[in-house]
Amino acid sequence: MRATRAQSRSYSTVLKTMLLPAGYSVERWSYTLQRVTGVVVTLYFVLHVVETGNFIGGPGVWYVPSKDFAASYYEQVKELLHNPIFDAGLVIIGWMVAFHTINGLRLTLAHFGITLGKPTRVDPESPPRSFSNYQRAIFWASIALATFAAVYSVDALFGVLSG
Amino acid sequence: MxxxxxxxxxxxxxxxxxxxxxxxxxxxxxxxxxxxxxxxxxxxxxxxxxxxxxxxxxxxxxxxxxxxxxxxxxxxxxxxxxxxxxxxxxxxxxxxxxxxxxNFDEFFKKHKSVKPWLVRTDSREQESPTSQYLQSDAELEKYIQFSYCISCGLCYSACPVVSSLPEFPGPQALALLYRYLADSRDQSRSERLKIVDEAVGIWRCHFAGSCSQVCPKGVDPALAIQLLRREMMRG
Incomplete structure (x- = not known):
């Protein structure tokens, strides 16, 4: 019998299994969101620190003492970033950072076995003990607080609520 | 019709x-x-x-x-x-x-790697038993749920970590390891913990929970993995 490993590891199958939580429980959605937000926030951080500096002052900015750099380029950076596209991006980043942080705390608790149910005899009618009410409450709290952070960001950047 | x-x-x-x-x-x-x-x-x-x-x-x-x-x-x-x-x-x-x-070759290779059997160090007692291994209900309930696994591979198929990292042991093997670790008759705690304390071991589980959702026998591998991780942190 010849097994065709390539068939099972095609990129589309891997991506489908990794990134499409359709049909699965909220825990799987949480996994996907946690990964996506982690990658995006990391990329944002790199771009924020490195590329902004390079764009404004060229690679030479990294040799300039930090105090002089701050004094020279702060206004230029502020001017560059002050447009609606970057502001909208910051709102999304705000949502992602808040979600990733709070959901990360949920996962940390789970890793220590806290907030999970205890193993017991199998009951086909009951949901898995790992999908505990505490865990789900913290997940939904992370969504709610992230949304609050996004609304706050919209107001701070666009002045929608405060006018 | x-x-x-x-x-x-x-x-x-x-x-x-x-x-x-x-x-x-x-x-x-x-x-x-x-x-x-x-x-x-x-x-x-x-x-x-x-x-x-x-x-x-x-x-x-x-x-x-x-x-x-x-x-x-x-x-x-x-x-x-x-x-x-x-x-x-x-x-x-x-x-x-x-x-x-x-093909289940890789799946069963991982299954075997966690030593899914009771390990005893009292070889003389094993050869000439003098008593039975009694367990209380509380001791039984620590692992009984995880012993219902039929190795159907559904959890392994649902796991997004296995998908992106084929070397990951997968939920079935990890849950089975915990099943024997939690059994009061087993005597190889430290050896078992070492098996999955690897770069691509238990730490790669991100608790997506899909394994527990699709398990047809109610085994809840995600719970077993989190409890195993707790045991590892305790040392």
Whole structure:
């Protein structure tokens, strides 16, 4: 019998299994969101620190003492970033950072076995003990607080609520 | 007569260059399972369809496949509960052999790597037993849930970490390791913990919970993995 490993590891199958939580429980959605937000926030951080500096002052900015750099380029950076596209991006980043942080705390608790149910005899009618009410409450709290952070960001950047 | 539409993944590596989906109309009968429908196709409509099954009653774990996007046991899944139009594919994360048949070599290699048996160090007692190994209800309940695993591979197929990192042991092996670790009769705690304390070991589980959702026996591998991780942090 010849097994065709390539068939099972095609990129589309891997991506489908990794990134499409359709049909699965909220825990799987949480996994996907946690990964996506982690990658995006990391990329944002790199771009924020490195590329902004390079764009404004060229690679030479990294040799300039930090105090002089701050004094020279702060206004230029502020001017560059002050447009609606970057502001909208910051709102999304705000949502992602808040979600990733709070959901990360949920996962940390789970890793220590806290907030999970205890193993017991199998009951086909009951949901898995790992999908505990505490865990789900913290997940939904992370969504709610992230949304609050996004609304706050919209107001701070666009002045929608405060006018 | 009501019919069920089966869209079945077909691929024979000895003759096909590309996979395809063949569509079959199967007459519905009350209580029909997905496996019943596939056997009807094989007996009456297309003899070349390759499937694997054995007990037809959710015990042997042979007939795992992806039905409408989720891994399920074909014999344990009523057509009525998944819909009148079914897309049937092989299990993901397992290498394909032909049509709906997948290769379990890697899966069982990982299964074996966690030493799924009781390890005792009192060899004299083992050779000439003087007593029984009694357990309280509380001791039994620590692992009994995880001992129901039938190694059907559905959890392994649903795991997004196995998908992106094929070297990851997978939920079945990790849950089974915890099952023996939590057993009061086992005497190899430190050795067991070392097995999965690797770069691509238990720490790669990100608690997506899909394993527990698709398990047909209620084993809850995600819970076992988190409890195993707690044991590892305790040392």
């Amino acid at each position: 009501k019919t069920v539409r089966f869209s079945v993944y077909r691929f024979d590596p000895s003759s096909d260059k590309k996979e395809r989906y063949a569509t079959y109309e199967v007459p519905y009968k009350t209580g029909m399972t997905v496996l019943d429908g596939l056997l009807y196709i094989k007996e009456r409509l297309d003899h070349t369809l390759a499937i694997r099954y054995s007990c037809r009653m959710g015990i042997c774990g042979s007939c795992g496949m992806t039905v409408n996007g989720l891994p399920r046991l074909a014999c344990y899944t009523q057509v009525k509960e998944v819909g009148w139009s079914l897309k049937v594919e092989p299990l993901r994360n397992h290498p394909h052999v032909r049509d709906l048949v997948t």
